[in-house]
Amino acid sequence: MKRPHRKYEIRCxxxxxxxxxxxxxxxxxxxxxxxxxxxxxxxxxxxxxPGAMHTRFEHSLGVMHTASMLYDAIVKNSLEVLxxxxxxxxxxxxxxxxxxxxxxxxxxxGHGPFSHAAEELLPHRDERAEKYKHEQYxxxxxxxxxxxxxxGHDLNANYGFLAExxxxxxxxxxxxxxxxxxxxxxxxxxxxxxxxxxxRDSYHAGVQYGRFDLHRVINTVCAIRPAGEENxxxxxxxxxxxxxxxxxxxxxxxxxxFTQVYFHKTRVAFDVxxxxxxxxxxxxxxxxxxxxxxxxxxxxxxxxxxxxxIAQGExxxxxxxxxxxxxxxxxxxxxxxxERADLSKxxxxxxxxxxxxxxxxxxxxxxxxxxxxxxPVFGQAGKLAPLSSFSSVLANLKMNNQVLLYAKPEDAGAxxxxxxxxxxxx
Amino acid sequence: MTIQVDxxxxxxxxxxxxxxxxxxxxxxxxxxxxxxQTLRMVPLGYNxxxxxxxxxxxxxxxxxxxxxxxxxxxxxxxxxxxxYKIKNAxxxxxxxxxxxxxxxxxKADVDWVIEEFGGGATSxxxxxxxxxxxxxxxxxxxxxxxMEDLTHRVREVKxxxxxxxxxxxxxxxxxxxxLLAIES
Numbered sequence: 001m002k003r004p005h006r007k008y009e010i011r012c013x014x015x016x017x018x019x020x021x022x023x024x025x026x027x028x029x030x031x032x033x034x035x036x037x038x039x040x041x042x043x044x045x046x047x048x049x050p051g052a053m054h055t056r057f058e059h060s061l062g063v064m065h066t067a068s069m070l071y072d073a074i075v076k077n078s079l080e081v082l083x084x085x086x087x088x089x090x091x092x093x094x095x096x097x098x099x100x101x102x103x104x105x106x107x108x109x110g111h112g113p114f115s116h117a118a119e120e121l122l123p124h125r126d127e128r129a130e131k132y133k134h135e136q137y138x139x140x141x142x143x144x145x146x147x148x149x150x151x152g153h154d155l156n157a158n159y160g161f162l163a164e165x166x167x168x169x170x171x172x173x174x175x176x177x178x179x180x181x182x183x184x185x186x187x188x189x190x191x192x193x194x195x196x197x198x199x200r201d202s203y204h205a206g207v208q209y210g211r212f213d214l215h216r217v218i219n220t221v222c223a224i225r226p227a228g229e230e231n232x233x234x235x236x237x238x239x240x241x242x243x244x245x246x247x248x249x250x251x252x253x254x255x256x257x258f259t260q261v262y263f264h265k266t267r268v269a270f271d272v273x274x275x276x277x278x279x280x281x282x283x284x285x286x287x288x289x290x291x292x293x294x295x296x297x298x299x300x301x302x303x304x305x306x307x308x309x310i311a312q313g314e315x316x317x318x319x320x321x322x323x324x325x326x327x328x329x330x331x332x333x334x335x336x337x338x339e340r341a342d343l344s345k346x347x348x349x350x351x352x353x354x355x356x357x358x359x360x361x362x363x364x365x366x367x368x369x370x371x372x373x374x375x376p377v378f379g380q381a382g383k384l385a386p387l388s389s390f391s392s393v394l395a396n397l398k399m400n401n402q403v404l405l406y407a408k409p410e411d412a413g414a415x416x417x418x419x420x421x422x423x424x425x426x
Numbered sequence: 427m428t429i430q431v432d433x434x435x436x437x438x439x440x441x442x443x444x445x446x447x448x449x450x451x452x453x454x455x456x457x458x459x460x461x462x463q464t465l466r467m468v469p470l471g472y473n474x475x476x477x478x479x480x481x482x483x484x485x486x487x488x489x490x491x492x493x494x495x496x497x498x499x500x501x502x503x504x505x506x507x508x509x510y511k512i513k514n515a516x517x518x519x520x521x522x523x524x525x526x527x528x529x530x531x532x533k534a535d536v537d538w539v540i541e542e543f544g545g546g547a548t549s550x551x552x553x554x555x556x557x558x559x560x561x562x563x564x565x566x567x568x569x570x571x572x573m574e575d576l577t578h579r580v581r582e583v584k585x586x587x588x589x590x591x592x593x594x595x596x597x598x599x600x601x602x603x604x605l606l607a608i609e610s
Contacts (some may be wrong), residue, residue: 038500130473176558177582180480188477189484191437226508233549234479234584337495345427364432364492371487372494372501373454384508399491409473 010061014199018065023155024105025072028061029322031299032145033109036060038302041113042201044270045261047325049205051262054114056108059200062423065196067104067185067192069218071097078223084223086178086237097161100182102150103169106195107186108144110137112287112298113278113306116273116367121278123286131289132253135187137298138169140290145299149222150216179221184237189373190247198253201261209256216246224378238376247375251394255370258400262368265330265404272320272359272406273322277315281306328358331415334362337398345426352422356415359406372398433528434459434470435493436516440525440536441516446545450512453479456486457551458539464558466535467603474559477581478517479554481559498524542602553595554586556580557605564607572609573600 009017036056045052082088090304112118149162168175202210220243225235241249248387279285288294310319334342375387388394407415443452460481462468474481491497501512546599558580
């Protein structure tokens with residue numbers, strides 16, 4: 001007997017129980033989603049923080065759960081804005097809540113092996129300078145691999161969704177219509193993705209840096225319509241003034257996680273090796289494109305397959321280094337906030353090191369890089385201001401643009417000596 | 427010693443210096459970069475996607491952060507409301523050193539964007555960039571559409587703009603031959 005209205009609960013170390021409906025369970029059971037169990041959230045970070053073995057699978061469930069809490073809070077705090085600016089009625093809000101849940105659940109289904117570490121090997125789009133992003137793979141998988149389960153489930157009789165509706169929200173297409181407003185919940189500065197990964201990565205890595213007051217942020221999140229000459233006036237996400245310190249905590253959590261975990265010097269070295277090993281392993285050095293003809297080939301790539309190939313010696317010198325933990329050594333780093341004078345010194349050091357320089361990695365190129373994003377705050381008497389106007393800490397927080405230099409372990413001693421010579425001279 | 431920076435960061439300083447407005451804000455910066463890449467095919471390497479406030483890529487804000495850290499621009503919040511003033515902090519000599527090679531190749535494109543879109547209201551930039559985004563989506567899909575259809579599609583994304591306003595912008599962009607999917 002079919003039981004389309006049955007609910008299920010999944011235990012989560014971050015959120016307690018995550019409730020899913022029968023439709024979402026059917027999507028989760030699909031091979032394209034189950035593949036996320038074989039893609040680690042933080043690549044080789046467990047070689048620095050041994051607990052960081054978690055996968056995109058549990059993160060995706062957490063993002064759906066967090067997005068739902070955010071959605072409900074925005075509707076509660078900003079019903080008038082949603083009605084007047086985006087013409088929502090109750091049916092529209094009920095419909096888009098489910099749409100946001102599906103988009104949040106599926107936002108990472110397009111990740112390649114070892115998550116962001118592999119993203120640099122996504123191919124270029126035809127005749128364009130920009131490369132594909134994993135979000136475009138997620139949208140393609142929704143369109144071509146999950147359409148039947150999204151469109152065909154009995155519960156969809158209540159919504160009439162096409163797979164295209166979910167894909168449009170994920171990739172930012174005009175076909176998402178006024179529902180694009182909710183895209184900030186899936187991919188924005190106050191998104192459920194960020195809120196979940198900070199808490200989850202922190203938990204599994206065994207650090208406290210990513211913790212913030214999730215429920216305070218959720219309680220105060222709202223839809224606002226910024227006015228004034230600098231703004232186009234489109235509604236966007238913000239927080240009520242009572243949430244200033246919650247939001248401040250979110251921004252600082254990201255900052256600390258970047259310096260302590262995501263841009264940890266040894267973690268970055270493992271990303272370098274993985275990237276090079278994958279280049280050796282992949283036909284043509286890049287992943288297949290997110291097209292109907294190449295998508296199956298892409299989906300066949302996961303951590304297990306890459307690890308197997310590295311174990312067989314297919315990853316070249318870098319694969320060998322990964323297997324033996326014989327990673328490049330950090331020999332010099334610029335300050336976390338690097339100024340032009342620091343870059344000038346960096347050039348001198350690079351010149352002195354010469355061929356001993358094995359890799360150069362910049363925080364600004366990292367997938368976890370921080371940016372100048374700022375959260376609008378809806379203050380007293382309807383006054384709008386950026387979060388940094390309420391927080392002297394954030395007002396003075398500059399972006400981390402640190403540069404790390406590496407040498408092979410066997411060259412590290414000689415390279416460090418050359419670095420010291422330059423530093424002593426200056 | 428000459429330092430190496432991505433041309434995208436001094437470009438922000440150049441845009442801030444040459445905008446006809448009193449200053450450049452984040453929305454205008456985002457849309458200028460979108461126009462440069464989409465209308466003039468300047469290979470900036472951004473990956474724009476559509477939000478309710480128009481085409482956006484957080485990498486532009488990262489570049490803004492780096493430009494500030496490297497002392498190329500200053501950014502201060504507006505005294506009232508939600509927004510920022512971005513101002514150039516580079517001397518002409520430094521601008522030439524950091525962006526000279528990029529500007530030699532693309533100065534005409536950058537100046538064209540400033541000439542065409544500088545000085546307009548931010549809401550106009552948001553609307554124009556959204557119209558162009560929808561037009562390019564259709565073009566990429568190999569479809570043609572009428573001005574009425576394009577107006578309707580944009581209004582579905584931005585219901586707060588009156589249809590007549592959107593139509594006026596579609597016509598203006600079409601007259602300048604900046605739309606590629608409109609039926610002739």
